[in-house]
Amino acid sequence: MNSSPLQFALREMKLSFSNPRALGVLLVVVVVLGLTGPFGTYAQLPLAARLGYWAVIALATYGIGLFFAMLALGFARPIITSRPLLVLVLAAIASMPVTLAVALINILILGEDVPDPAAFGSLLLSCFVITLGVSVLTVLSDTAPRGDREAGFEPQASTGPEPPAILKRLALPQRGALRYMSMQDHYVEVVTDKGHALILMRLSDAIAETAPVAGLQIHRSHWVALDAVRTVVRLDGKILLEMADGVRLPVSRSYQTAAREAGLLV
Numbered sequence: 072m073n074s075s076p077l078q079f080a081l082r083e084m085k086l087s088f089s090n091p092r093a094l095g096v097l098l099v100v101v102v103v104l105g106l107t108g109p110f111g112t113y114a115q116l117p118l119a120a121r122l123g124y125w126a127v128i129a130l131a132t133y134g135i136g137l138f139f140a141m142l143a144l145g146f147a148r149p150i151i152t153s154r155p156l157l158v159l160v161l162a163a164i165a166s167m168p169v170t171l172a173v174a175l176i177n178i179l180i181l182g183e184d185v186p187d188p189a190a191f192g193s194l195l196l197s198c199f200v201i202t203l204g205v206s207v208l209t210v211l212s213d214t215a216p217r218g219d220r221e222a223g224f225e226p227q228a229s230t231g232p233e234p235p236a237i238l239k240r241l242a243l244p245q246r247g248a249l250r251y252m253s254m255q256d257h258y259v260e261v262v263t264d265k266g267h268a269l270i271l272m273r274l275s276d277a278i279a280e281t282a283p284v285a286g287l288q289i290h291r292s293h294w295v296a297l298d299a300v301r302t303v304v305r306l307d308g309k310i311l312l313e314m315a316d317g318v319r320l321p322v323s324r325s326y327q328t329a330a331r332e333a334g335l336l337v
Contacts, residue, residue, distance in 0.1 A: 076145025078256070082269065083141040084134065092244075097133060101126045115181060124180055131172050136202050139165040161206035166199040173198060237261060237280035241268045249284050250299035251314055252277050254292040264315070287333050289322045300335060310336065 087093050105122035107113070112121050143164040144157075151157045173194060177183040186194060238246045240261070247265030254260075258269040259277045270277065278286075278294050286296045295312060304311040304319060310327065311319040312335065322330050330336045 076142050079145040079258070079269075080138050080141035082255075084138055087137055088134075097129050101129050104129070112181075124176075127176055127180065128173065131176060132169050132198075132201075135172050136165045136169045139168050140202070140206060158203065158206045162199055162203040165202045165206065166195060169202055170195045170198040233283070235281045235284050237270075237277055238263070240270050240280075241266075248299070249281060249286070249296050250316065251293065251295040251318070251320060252281075253294075253320070262314075262316070262318075287326075287329060287335070289320060289326045289330055289335075291323065293320045295320060297333060297335070303336060 101122065104112075104125040105118065108116070108121050112124060116124060140161045143161050147157060147160050151160060170191070174186055174191065178185065234246070235249055237252075238249065238261075241263070245261075245263060245266035245268050247263035250262045250264060252259050252261050252274065254274050255269060258271055259274055260267055260269055261277065274288075274292065274294065278288060281294070281296075284296050285298070286294055288294045289312060295314065299315045301313045301315050301317075304313050310322040310330075312322060312330075313319050322336070327336060
């Protein structure tokens with residue numbers, strides 16, 4: 072089944088809103104804005120109302136902006152290779168619905184009038200600047216095929232072996248010991264001991280970037296790192312590998328010989 076940009080956007084939203092770190096950042100933003108009362112809200116609203124107002128603004132704009140940015144990314148990523156251009160496209164597309172959401176919230180909560188073209192344009196510009204920053208983070212954390220240096224990170228000296236190239240496609244907080252990879256429509260879900268990410272590529276290409284990690288393809292949709300396999304489970308005639316995080320992955324018949332030769336099966 073082909074993955075649509077809509078499915079990709081919904082999946083990314085689900086991942087983001089289930090991420091405690093992202094929700095923690097939103098909470099901090101709400102508290103700071105509620106206490107400081109920018110854009111005249113300090114004089115307009117008491118503390119409790121300010122916190123409620125900024126909670127609505129933060130959740131609505133984050134959710135709407137993220138959805139439209141991910142939707143645009145799903146459409147644009149295969150055809151736009153320039154990262155600066157991709158950032159501008161995402162920001163331009165996401166800023167309009169974010170602006171409409173802010174205007175509607177201000178009308179409903181603050182009792183403001185429908186903004187005239189000049190006021191709406193000023194609000195749109197402010198929202199574009201905000202979504203531009205979010206778009207930069209989105210593109211940098213999406214895939215990094217040209218490595219960390221292009222993304223603004225300098226490589227650190229290391230005395231250990233070179234990490235697998237596939238990890239360079241992950242955001243820094245997700246880079247850890249490679250555990251397994253699974254196909255999700257046209258995307259590869261790369262799972263490490265630090266987290267997981269979806270990357271638009273073929274599984275065969277992803278497997279080619281796993282060296283020097285010792286691993287094995289066990290199914291047309293799954294690859295595992297050998298040291299991340301916890302145990303072998305036989306269930307209803309099927310062979311499953313239980314991974315270090317408890318996930319069970321099937322070993323298809325065509326890959327059982329290779330799995331046996333690798334010492335996973337007896």
